[in-house]
Amino acid sequence: MDFSTSYIDLSNVRTISRGDSQRMEKYIRQFYELIPERLELLKKALLEEDRVQIRQIAHKMAPQLQFFGVREISNPIKRLELEYISMPKEELHELVLRIIAKLEDAIAEVSTILKHHFE
Amino acid sequence: MNKDSNIPAHITCAIIDDDPFISDLLMDKLTQHFPEIQVIAVAKNGHEGIEKLMKLRPKVVFLDVEMNDMTGFEMLLQLPEIYFKTIFITSYRHYAIKAIRFNALDYLLKPIDLEELKNAISRFKKQDMQSSLADPIHQALVNFSTLDVKEHVLTLNIHDGQLKIAIKDILHIQGDRNYSQIHLANKKKEVVSKTLSDLATILDGHYFFRCHKSYLVNRYHVQALVNNFSLMLSSGITLPISRRQKQPFLDWFSEKMLP
Numbered sequence: 001m002d003f004s005t006s007y008i009d010l011s012n013v014r015t016i017s018r019g020d021s022q023r024m025e026k027y028i029r030q031f032y033e034l035i036p037e038r039l040e041l042l043k044k045a046l047l048e049e050d051r052v053q054i055r056q057i058a059h060k061m062a063p064q065l066q067f068f069g070v071r072e073i074s075n076p077i078k079r080l081e082l083e084y085i086s087m088p089k090e091e092l093h094e095l096v097l098r099i100i101a102k103l104e105d106a107i108a109e110v111s112t113i114l115k116h117h118f119e
Numbered sequence: 120m121n122k123d124s125n126i127p128a129h130i131t132c133a134i135i136d137d138d139p140f141i142s143d144l145l146m147d148k149l150t151q152h153f154p155e156i157q158v159i160a161v162a163k164n165g166h167e168g169i170e171k172l173m174k175l176r177p178k179v180v181f182l183d184v185e186m187n188d189m190t191g192f193e194m195l196l197q198l199p200e201i202y203f204k205t206i207f208i209t210s211y212r213h214y215a216i217k218a219i220r221f222n223a224l225d226y227l228l229k230p231i232d233l234e235e236l237k238n239a240i241s242r243f244k245k246q247d248m249q250s251s252l253a254d255p256i257h258q259a260l261v262n263f264s265t266l267d268v269k270e271h272v273l274t275l276n277i278h279d280g281q282l283k284i285a286i287k288d289i290l291h292i293q294g295d296r297n298y299s300q301i302h303l304a305n306k307k308k309e310v311v312s313k314t315l316s317d318l319a320t321i322l323d324g325h326y327f328f329r330c331h332k333s334y335l336v337n338r339y340h341v342q343a344l345v346n347n348f349s350l351m352l353s354s355g356i357t358l359p360i361s362r363r364q365k366q367p368f369l370d371w372f373s374e375k376m377l378p
Contacts, residue, residue: 060138064140
């Protein structure tokens with residue numbers, strides 16, 4: 001299966017799936033189930049200005065985002081993990097919003113892939 | 120649970136992680152690349168993990184450091200015995216990395232790298248031929264249950280096994296390029312193939328201080344500032360303090376000693 005993607009990179013998913021489309025779907029669907037759930041928690045934590053929770057959610061999502069090659073997100077996540085206490089409020093806010101926007105793009109792309117190739 | 124194998128599985132393992140993505144990924148990598156390993160249990164939290172481990176008794180456990188209901192270490196402390204090899208699963212920036220390295224425990228970084236997984240399993244096979252009692256997890260759990268940091272025992276992997284040294288027995292450590300000499304209170308010296316910077320990141324910052332590019336000192340043994348740029352240890356030896364480190368050293372040394 002050949003997917004053209006702009007926000008994610010499915011190389012790792014292809015490698016682990018070894019041409020098995022069911023396995024590929026399992027990983028893609030799992031992303032589509034887990035990431036939006038965590039995204040909602042991230043939005044809530046931002047609203048409540050709960051820095052510890054923001055860091056925890058970012059930390060939890062990081063391996064899956066890395067695996068899915070979500071572009072330009074590893075540095076913002078790394079900064080959140082390291083500077084979640086010291087970062088000025090406005091900067092933290094701006095950084096989290098940037099992450100949210102990138103994740104929304106990635107989720108939309110994953111949704112399109114699921115719709116066009118697995119349904 | 121392995122399906123693709125023609126080779127009979129003889130190493131049973133369990134995966135305990137609250138992230139289904141990591142559990143699935145690890146399970147697939149094990150199934151695809153290690154026909155000798157059979158995943159006999161997957162648990163999504165510590166409580167479920169305890170239940171399955173006690174019932175199924177796997178030989179290897181891949182254990183998440185931090186789960187929703189408890190940490191991996193807390194889970195291990197609740198078990199009546201640890202007869203299996205533990206390989207922790209964690210993220211690079213997790214605070215537990217320091218404790219894992221201090222205790223020379225095996226770990227994999229998320230998302231699981233295949234080469235690291237191969238190395239961890241190969242280490243397990245070598246260790247399994249010796250004794251499960253050699254697993255540093257036993258000492259690690261003693262450390263976790265001991266509040267007094269100076270009573271903690273540092274475990275380092277050396278060429279023919281493991282070196283265990285109590286924090287209170289270390290006077291100072293001297294760096295020598297890729298090696299470090301650990302000077303002990305009993306006047307003995309251990310040489311390990313770790314840089315001074317490696318050891319500085321593993322050791323507790325309250326007890327150990329890099330007073331000079333070549334020296335790390337244990338506050339438990341620092342007796343006095345001898346002159347402007349030297350300190351004396353309980354053994355009577357004096358070590359230099361670099362110009363740049365003098366004020367940070369004074370700040371560190373004036374902090375209250377932990378009990």
